[in-house]
Structure formats: C-alpha cells, structure tokens
Amino acid sequence: MGREQIARASTRVMAGFDGHIANDHARRLIRDFRVQSLILFKRNVDRPDQVAELIRELQLLAKDAGYQRPLLIAIDQEGGRVQRLRAPWTVWPPVRRLGELDSEDLTRDMAKAMAVELKACGIGLDFAPVMDVDTNPQNPIIGDRSFGRDPGQVARLGTAFIEALQGEGVAACAKHFPGHGDTDKDSHLDLPVIEHSRSRLQDIELLPFRKAIAANVATIMTAHIVVREFDEKVPATLSPAIVSTLLRDEMGYQGVIVADDLEMKAVSANWPYAISGVLATLAGCDLLPVCEHEEAQIAVIESLVRAEETGELRKRDIDDSLIRIETMIDKYTLPYAEPNPRVAIAAAGTTESRLLAARIAGVPV
Numbered sequence: 001m002g003r004e005q006i007a008r009a010s011t012r013v014m015a016g017f018d019g020h021i022a023n024d025h026a027r028r029l030i031r032d033f034r035v036q037s038l039i040l041f042k043r044n045v046d047r048p049d050q051v052a053e054l055i056r057e058l059q060l061l062a063k064d065a066g067y068q069r070p071l072l073i074a075i076d077q078e079g080g081r082v083q084r085l086r087a088p089w090t091v092w093p094p095v096r097r098l099g100e101l102d103s104e105d106l107t108r109d110m111a112k113a114m115a116v117e118l119k120a121c122g123i124g125l126d127f128a129p130v131m132d133v134d135t136n137p138q139n140p141i142i143g144d145r146s147f148g149r150d151p152g153q154v155a156r157l158g159t160a161f162i163e164a165l166q167g168e169g170v171a172a173c174a175k176h177f178p179g180h181g182d183t184d185k186d187s188h189l190d191l192p193v194i195e196h197s198r199s200r201l202q203d204i205e206l207l208p209f210r211k212a213i214a215a216n217v218a219t220i221m222t223a224h225i226v227v228r229e230f231d232e233k234v235p236a237t238l239s240p241a242i243v244s245t246l247l248r249d250e251m252g253y254q255g256v257i258v259a260d261d262l263e264m265k266a267v268s269a270n271w272p273y274a275i276s277g278v279l280a281t282l283a284g285c286d287l288l289p290v291c292e293h294e295e296a297q298i299a300v301i302e303s304l305v306r307a308e309e310t311g312e313l314r315k316r317d318i319d320d321s322l323i324r325i326e327t328m329i330d331k332y333t334l335p336y337a338e339p340n341p342r343v344a345i346a347a348a349g350t351t352e353s354r355l356l357a358a359r360i361a362g363v364p365v
Contacts, residue, residue, distance in 0.1 A: 179205025
C-alpha cells in the first residue's frame with residue numbers, strides 16, 4: 001500500500017484514542033496512517049488547558065508530518081447526558097429543556113456559548129444537535145437528547161441551534177438520519193428496526209432533516225437502524241437507498257455525510273470492520289468514525305485502500321468525498337488550529353454561560 005493510497009483512505013476515517021496526551025496510538029494514527037480527523041471522548045478530557053494543549057500537540061504532529069491542512073477535531077457536546085466537556089466548562093441541560101421552553105432565542109444563545117468554549121480548545125466539529133423526534137417513550141437512547149415530540153418544533157429549534165453554532169465557527173451535525181426517535185433498542189448494543197410507511201417517515205422523521213439541510217448544516221450523521229420502507233436488509237449507514245438515493249439525491253444534501261461509530265454493536269456484531277467500512281462508503285458516507293480500537297481503525301483503512309485499488313470503490317466518488325471533507329476542514333478548522341491553553345481556560349464556564357445554563361435548566365442561582 002502506497003503512502004498516497006493510505007492517506008486517501010485515512011482522510012475518510014475519524015479515529016479516537018485513549019488518554020490526556022498524544023500517546024503512541026495517536027502518534028501512529030498521524031505519522032503512519034495520516035488520519036485527518038480525530039474525535040475526543042471523556043477519556044481524553046481533564047481541564048481546559050489540558051484539552052487545548054492536547055489538540056495543539058496533535059496539530060503540531062500533523063504539521064511536522066507534512067499535512068497540507070490541520071486536523072479536524074470532533075466531539076459530542078449536546079448538553080444533558082451527552083457532553084464530554086463538563087465542569088469547569090459550562091454544564092448544559094439537555095436540549096429537551098429548550099423544547100419545553102420553546103425558545104429559539106435561548107437555543108441560539110446556548111449554541112453560541114457552547115461554540116465559544118469548543119473553539120477555544122481547538123474543536124471544529126460538534127456532533128450536535130440531535131434531530132430525532134422523540135415519539136417513543138420506550139426509546140432507551142434518545143429521550144431528552146431530542147428537543148421534543150413534535151417534528152415542527154424539533155426542526156425549528158434544531159435549525160436555530162445549527163445556525164448559531166456554525167455562525168460562531170463550529171461545524172454542526174444533524175443526527176441520526178433518517179430518524180432514531182421511534183426505536184426501542186439502543187444501536188450501541190443492538191440493531192433497531194423501524195416499520196413506518198413512507199408518508200409517516202416524510203411527515204415525522206425526515207422533516208427536521210429537511211430543515212437542517214435548508215440551514216446548510218455542515219454534516220449529517222447516519223443511524224445504525226433498519227428502516228424497512230427504504231431498505232429491508234441493512235441499516236441506514238450501509239444502505240445506498242437511504243444515504244445516496246434518499247439523502248443525497250432526493251433531499252439534495254451536498255455536505256459531509258458521517259456514519260455513526262462503526263464500532264457500535266448494531267454494525268460491528270453483524271459486519272466485520274473490513275467489510276462495514278467499504279459498505280458504508282459504497283452507500284455514500286464520506287466520513288467513517290472508528291472511535292476506539294486501533295486494530296479496528298487499521299482494518300477499515302486497509303480495506304478502503306484495497307477496495308479503491310481493485311475498483312470496488314470508484315476513484316471519482318472518493319475524490320468527491322475528499323473534496324467535501326477538505327472543504328469543511330478548511331472552513332471550520334483553520335481559524336483556530338493551534339489553540340492557546342490560556343484562552344481555553346478563560347472561555348470555559350464563564351459567569352455569563354453558567355447563568356444562561358441555569359436559566360435554561362430552571363435552576364435558581
């Protein structure tokens with residue numbers, strides 16, 4: 001495998017690693033595999049200056065390795081249960097509170113304040129907001145991560161969040177396409193199935209995503225769920241009918257399509273990594289998160305190289321994906337590729353942001 005072929009494949013893989021510093025795993029991802037995108041989790045986070053210093057170190061490693069553009073650093077920072085940056089950063093309530101208040105202004109304010117904290121650390125992509133409509137009370141994974149049960153409200157508040165976050169220079173992500181709200185299984189552990197008709201899906205699940213597309217959302221994340229109306233056999237992430245035909249062609253989305261983590265059991269328990277990465281790419285996904293294990297990351301990268309060498313993946317399609325990814329990186333990462341730890345400390349958990357969070361949560365201060 002040539003260096004250029006590895007770089008082409010690795011640009012389409014987003015990788016995670018353990019620890020608060022750039023450990024050997026992270027260094028190999030950059031030096032040997034030339035991964036262009038990294039994702040941080042709680043395991044990588046201690047203090048604002050530590051996160052900024054970690055990202056600064058990663059960016060300098062990439063620069064020393066001859067990268068043409070900075071690394072894209074991503075995180076899940078939704079509020080509520082899913083926020084990797086907690087105190088001393090602002091601790092945000094779940095977005096369900098924004099739905100209960102039904103306030104676009106507070107939604108924008110929260111997204112703007114969140115973006116300030118993220119970009120001060122050097123984070124360019126936030127996997128938020130959740131655009132799923134919470135129609136199933138038995139759903140074990142969405143719940144108060146959703147703005148609510150009304151698709152119009154989810155669309156309205158979700159697009160306000162997207163516009164505000166991106167207005168502050170952090171790429172947003174509408175997730176989980178084509179809608180994870182009415183499932184009774186957690187795709188981290190199992191493979192959910194949705195049986196709804198096309199008309200129901202258009203009116204409920206897909207409405208928020210159409211509005212997110214109209215708001216020029218930078219990325220859309222696919223769900224590891226089977227939606228039988230569109231594809232009876234494979235989950236959305238691996239389905240050309242859902243990713244390419246529905247999202248790209250019918251709904252007209254031109255941005256970056258991100259798969260949910262390929263290490264989640266809904267996919268990894270049913271398809272080996274050497275297969276799922278190629279299938280997700282064939283389906284039309286641009287960026288493939290493989291969030292923890294180095295052997296899984298290598299398996300996906302090597303399978304993408306082989307698939308392009310054999311012609312299973314068309315060069316033209318890969319070129320199109322690379323352009324979409326690189327365009328997003330240039331837009332959302334260049335202004336703060338090497339963060340200043342002192343700036344990160346100053347931006348984290350300001351009095352104004354904490355008062356805003358308390359106001360949204362309904363907590364007296």
